[in-house]
Amino acid sequence: MRKTSLLVLTGAATTIAAPAMADTIDLTVTLPRPSVAEYHRPYVAIWLEGATGQPFKTLAVWYDSDNREGHGTKWLSDMRTWWRKGGRSAQIDGISGATRAPGPQKLTIPAAALRGLPGGQYKLTVEAARESGGRESVTVPVTLGGKRPATTSAKGATELGTVTASVKP
Amino acid sequence: MNTRLRSTLLAVPALLALAAPATAFAHSQWLLPSETTFSGEEAWVSIDAAVSSELFISNFHSLDPQNFTATGPDGQSVPIENAVKGQVRSMFEVHLTKPGTYRIGSTNTGVFGGYTLNGEKKRLPRGVTADKIASLIPQGATDVQLRENQSTNQVFVTLGVPDNAVFKPTGKGLEMVPVTHPDDLVANEPGVFTFLVDGQPAAGLKVSVTKDDRWAATPIKQDVTTDAKGQAKVTWSGPGMYWMEARASDNKVSIPGATDRGLSYVATLEVQAP
Numbered sequence: 001m002r003k004t005s006l007l008v009l010t011g012a013a014t015t016i017a018a019p020a021m022a023d024t025i026d027l028t029v030t031l032p033r034p035s036v037a038e039y040h041r042p043y044v045a046i047w048l049e050g051a052t053g054q055p056f057k058t059l060a061v062w063y064d065s066d067n068r069e070g071h072g073t074k075w076l077s078d079m080r081t082w083w084r085k086g087g088r089s090a091q092i093d094g095i096s097g098a099t100r101a102p103g104p105q106k107l108t109i110p111a112a113a114l115r116g117l118p119g120g121q122y123k124l125t126v127e128a129a130r131e132s133g134g135r136e137s138v139t140v141p142v143t144l145g146g147k148r149p150a151t152t153s154a155k156g157a158t159e160l161g162t163v164t165a166s167v168k169p
Numbered sequence: 170m171n172t173r174l175r176s177t178l179l180a181v182p183a184l185l186a187l188a189a190p191a192t193a194f195a196h197s198q199w200l201l202p203s204e205t206t207f208s209g210e211e212a213w214v215s216i217d218a219a220v221s222s223e224l225f226i227s228n229f230h231s232l233d234p235q236n237f238t239a240t241g242p243d244g245q246s247v248p249i250e251n252a253v254k255g256q257v258r259s260m261f262e263v264h265l266t267k268p269g270t271y272r273i274g275s276t277n278t279g280v281f282g283g284y285t286l287n288g289e290k291k292r293l294p295r296g297v298t299a300d301k302i303a304s305l306i307p308q309g310a311t312d313v314q315l316r317e318n319q320s321t322n323q324v325f326v327t328l329g330v331p332d333n334a335v336f337k338p339t340g341k342g343l344e345m346v347p348v349t350h351p352d353d354l355v356a357n358e359p360g361v362f363t364f365l366v367d368g369q370p371a372a373g374l375k376v377s378v379t380k381d382d383r384w385a386a387t388p389i390k391q392d393v394t395t396d397a398k399g400q401a402k403v404t405w406s407g408p409g410m411y412w413m414e415a416r417a418s419d420n421k422v423s424i425p426g427a428t429d430r431g432l433s434y435v436a437t438l439e440v441q442a443p
Contacts, residue, residue, distance in 0.1 A: 031261065062178035080441055083208065089330045 030161030033102035040101035045082035056086035119145020227258035242269025274323030341366030343432035370399030
């Protein structure tokens with residue numbers, strides 16, 4: 001009998017330690033269209049990291065995944081900050097997709113993708129690297145495990161426009 | 170300039186002065202990798218190799234590509250490919266086919282030295298090996314001076330996730346074991362490197378770091394000294410390629426008749442933007 005109640009308590013503690021489980025993040029990433037003769041859509045990586053760089057969680061990678069020669073992954077390291085901080089050891093199957101066109105690009109990070117992350121403050125960073133172009137990162141603060149929906153936003157100057165993150169509990 | 174340098178070297182009466190640190194960059198050897206960090210299934214790195222008076226500017230002479238070897242993350246040797254030896258610069262490539270960190274470079278051991286015969290000072294040929302010394306010093310030679318020399322020149326490149334297998338020290342001569350992985354250096358965090366002499370921490374060793382900035386009015390150079398643990402902590406002046414050098418000398422010789430030992434270590438490091 002006593003054993004049973006201990007088990008119940010353990011279960012409750014686990015739930016408290018991971019309050020972010022139900023959070024989803026709606027993201028809008030605006031990709032500018034620079035007026036250049038040779039335009040290639042940028043590679044984009046989106047990730048969450050804690051204050052110390054940990055935990056680190058890649059949320060999405062847009063790259064030339066359909067490259068005919070199978071060489072799309074060759075340029076992943078051009079997203080240098082993402083690559084160094086954790087991209088190089090990230091499993092990107094299931095969260096990667098093709099490059100996207102200029103304009104506001106929307107995506108929703110489902111609760112399942114955030115499972116296991118403890119509640120608290122994070123930096124959500126979008127890094128874009130463009131062939132024959134530049135590289136830029138935009139970071140917005142987000143809080144996981146909060147009680148109310150919260151929206152944060154920041155703006156890039158060259159390779160990224162406005163980045164907006166809306167966390168919904 | 171080259172001719173003058175050569176004749177100056179030949180005229181130096183104390184041969185030991187040859188290994189004295191020169192001012193600024195002064196005719197040093199370097200390796201320059203095309204990139205140090207790679208993604209994908211496989212990648213090629215291209216490496217320039219030369220001795221010059223300005224960092225990464227090929228203005229003196231090339232290094233023989235045959236001198237270089239590459240070691241993969243599994244400890245296996247990886248071929249040096251497509252080698253070209255030019256007048257002022259060499260180039261070679263290494264095909265990275267397994268994930269992990271590769272060491273590419275050279276460790277040369279040799280003897281500097283000379284003797285006096287019939288009142289005339291003679292110098293041993295450059296690059297002579299220990300087993301040839303006895304046959305090169307004639308009967309009746311006096312004032313024999315032999316300096317054992319070891320020089321290492323390295324770069325480290327990584328396909329995928331960096332690892333540390335190639336940094337296992339041999340315990341011989343001057344070696345660097347990184348605390349901060351050479352392919353994980355970022356401009357806003359210090360790089361920390363442990364220097365060892367014969368496998369033991371080299372405390373109080375001067376480590377010079379020069380940034381590739383040929384358009385700067387004065388070279389961007391700093392000297393740091395290793396602590397009791399043999400660690401040198403380098404604060405970077407922005408992203409870029411850096412050339413790191415350390416020198417040591419002692420009398421722990423292995424060649425019979427040698428009076429002292431000179432050790433030099435050089436590595437080229439890429440520091441990323443944060």
